[in-house]
Amino acid sequence: MTAGIETRRTQKAENPTTEETGKRMNQPGPTTHDSPVAEAADEAAVRALFERMMEGWNAGSGEAFAAPFTEDADFVAFDGTQLRGRREVAALHQDLFDKWLKGTRLVGHCDVRFLSPDVALLIGYGGTVMRGKSNPAPERDSIQTLVAVRRDGEWRLASFQNTRSRPIGRSLPGTLIWAVTDLLWKLVRRRAS
Numbered sequence: 295m296t297a298g299i300e301t302r303r304t305q306k307a308e309n310p311t312t313e314e315t316g317k318r319m320n321q322p323g324p325t326t327h328d329s330p331v332a333e334a335a336d337e338a339a340v341r342a343l344f345e346r347m348m349e350g351w352n353a354g355s356g357e358a359f360a361a362p363f364t365e366d367a368d369f370v371a372f373d374g375t376q377l378r379g380r381r382e383v384a385a386l387h388q389d390l391f392d393k394w395l396k397g398t399r400l401v402g403h404c405d406v407r408f409l410s411p412d413v414a415l416l417i418g419y420g421g422t423v424m425r426g427k428s429n430p431a432p433e434r435d436s437i438q439t440l441v442a443v444r445r446d447g448e449w450r451l452a453s454f455q456n457t458r459s460r461p462i463g464r465s466l467p468g469t470l471i472w473a474v475t476d477l478l479w480k481l482v483r484r485r486a487s
Contacts, residue, residue, distance in 0.1 A: 337406055339449045340414045340442045344404045347451070348420070351400045356388025363451045364443065370455040372436055397425030404440070412444040435459040 343362040350358030360383040363369070369377040377383050402420025409415055418438035421430025441453040462472050 336408070336411075336414070336444075336449070340406050340416065341404065343442055343449060343451050344416055344418060344440070348400045348402065351387070351391075351398070354391040354396065356384040356386070356391060359387045359391075360384035363454070364445070367451060368453045372456040372458045395422075399423040401430055404438075414442040414449075416440040416442060433458075 346362045347359055350356075350361060360380045363380045363383055365380050366378070367380055367383065369383050371377070371386075375386070377386060400420050400422060402418055404416045404418040407415045407417075416439070418436075418440060420436050420438065421432070422434040422436075423430050424434075435458070437457050437459055439453075439455045439457075440451055442449050443452045444450075460468070460472055462469055
């Protein structure tokens with residue numbers, strides 16, 4: 295395995311709570327086979343897309359990060375930034391890698407479920423190891439939803455949506471942090487308008 299990514303196969307998908315995912319960032323992810331169309335070669339090809347994306351991030355390369363995506367991919371970042379197409383994904387991430395995310399690494403795994411012979415749903419669980427650190431920063435834990443499609447015999451990522459793991463209502467400190475962060479965003483948006 296590369297880039298801190300682990301995989302395993304199970305017969306039934308797990309549905310972890312957000313609290314549990316924080317503990318599972320480096321644990322293997324299951325694959326569900328709802329039909330016989332999910333062959334081992336397809337599973338390996340789909341998982342490789344997730345691995346290549348993470349390897350691109352770890353290399354600090356926007357082009358390599360975006361390479362697994364379709365030309366017309368839809369991409370929604372954790373902050374709600376919406377991108378359209380591989381070029382936009384590559385450009386935005388290169389800017390981030392050159393500045394704010396320089397030297398960071400991603401760790402994680404994904405679960406895979408085939409919706410049809412040519413469409414797979416991936417649920418990724420990941421964390422970011424900040425520059426100079428050896429463990430993921432818990433405040434950067436995320437869950438991603440990705441859709442892989444096979445076109446002309448080749449698997450690519452057609453859609454990506456990233457959500458930070460910040461449960462509301464599970465603890466008073468967690469809820470207060472969410473509320474204060476939400477208030478700060480409102481103030482920033484008012485000043486930017």
